[in-house]
């Protein structure tokens with residue numbers, strides 16, 4: 449393949465968005481993987497590489513299990529970061545393998561059963577020893593409380609209002625309901641938001657992502673092989689990966705500047721440089737919206753607008769699928785499902801194929817996907 | 833420092849489960865003191881404790897007492913119980929407090945004796961210690977009198 453030929457996403461799959469599935473996590477990952485491989489028009493034996501995040505999947509549905517179940521005789525196997533940044537940067541590792549001739553067709557997958565297991569996403573943070581020593585004793589243990597401290601400080605520094613956070617939640621719910629399959633099924637108005645239950649103030653129920661069971665997967669190959677496959681290829685134009693040199697223990701409270709996510713700025717810069725795409729060219733964005741406040745901050749840090757100005761920027765543009773800057777076109781982690789961003793990659797591919805249906809962004813040619821897993825950040829710019 | 837009403841931690845401390853480099857903080861709290869790890873090579877504080885100074889990688893890290901008065905950096909009223917044990921504890925206040933004597937550190941703590949309407953970022957707060965040693969050591973902060 450020529451150095452300039454892009455590497456492509458040629459198959460996507462995901463299990464239905466639900467709080468609790470009657471299938472276990474292994475079944476969910478296998479279902480999504482089989483769907484993605486079939487969507488590409490390939491059979492499992494065509495796959496020779498596997499990429500996931502490096503923390504959650506290796507400890508729950510490891511590569512060799514998936515390989516054995518599907519009959520994947522692999523010559524390449526890799527994992528990076530964890531959760532959101534991991535799966536958004538999976539195309540970077542797949543691209544390296546395909547360009548190096550180490551693999552022809554690479555399966556990337558991710559899934560969680562946090563909707564079913566007792567401690568859900570809160571239990572995941574038990575792996576950080578300093579949290580046990582210095583946070584849990586104070587009852588500081590749920591992710592909403594972490595981001596509530598950020599939101600309160602952001603309100604103090606930049607004059608953010610509750611209505612601004614509500615706007616993000618309300619618009620994403622509109623996008624979600626258009627899909628017809630989102631986990632959140634009811635309408636959400638500004639009034640509903642203002643009357644909703646406070647979780648950790650100022651954050652309310654609609655500011656917090658859903659909790660879900662489910663998996664997603666995608667298949668990557670070279671542009672040359674993509675020509676013969678079933679679906680129009682979506683090109684991986686550029687991927688960036690960056691972070692702060694902090695541990696997962698201290699990143700939520702001790703980062704030198706609590707109002708900036710430097711990994712997002714640097715990963716965005718890398719992705720733009722590699723793709724030759726300017727942020728002005730981006731038609732829609734799928735941003736890691738674990739909370740309304742973190743979604744808003746990432747939009748600033750990636751560089752779509754200046755720090756402190758995201759609320760005005762998003763309000764003036766419009767973030768629903770018919771707006772000037774559609775954000776989280778499937779409703780995101782807030783309203784579609786919470787599978788830590790694999791659904792963001794799958795959705796971006798759907799949009800760029802023109803397959804989204806009622807929530808299709810018109811003339812979507814370039815999409816940006818942002819994945820956060822503090823302190824890491826990944827940005828993938830995809831196009832057709 | 834202050835020995836006011838008995839305060840207890842929201843969740844009990846399980847000292848034996850903690851890494852050894854995490855213990856000196858709680859030993860200090862048991863003596864009604866606030867202390868943080870500081871590098872004697874470069875002079876910088878860091879938090880949370882690491883085996884070497886993350887600024888210069890020196891292992892010459894010592895614990896240094898800090899005046900237990902600080903400034904409210906941010907706060908939240910936790911209303912949702914994250915776990916069954918917290919059902920009887922909500923609502924409670926979690927805060928980040930900064931200290932003039934320990935630049936760069938933000939302590940996660942609880943706020944007590946709070947008049948919610950008067951809380952504001954930047955207000956001075958003072959430590960309240962109770963419990964003697966070990967598992968019963970506890971620390972929280974309250975708004976400084978007169979502020």
Ligand SMILES: [Zn+2]
Nearest residue numbers: 871874885888
């Ligand atoms: Zn040092």
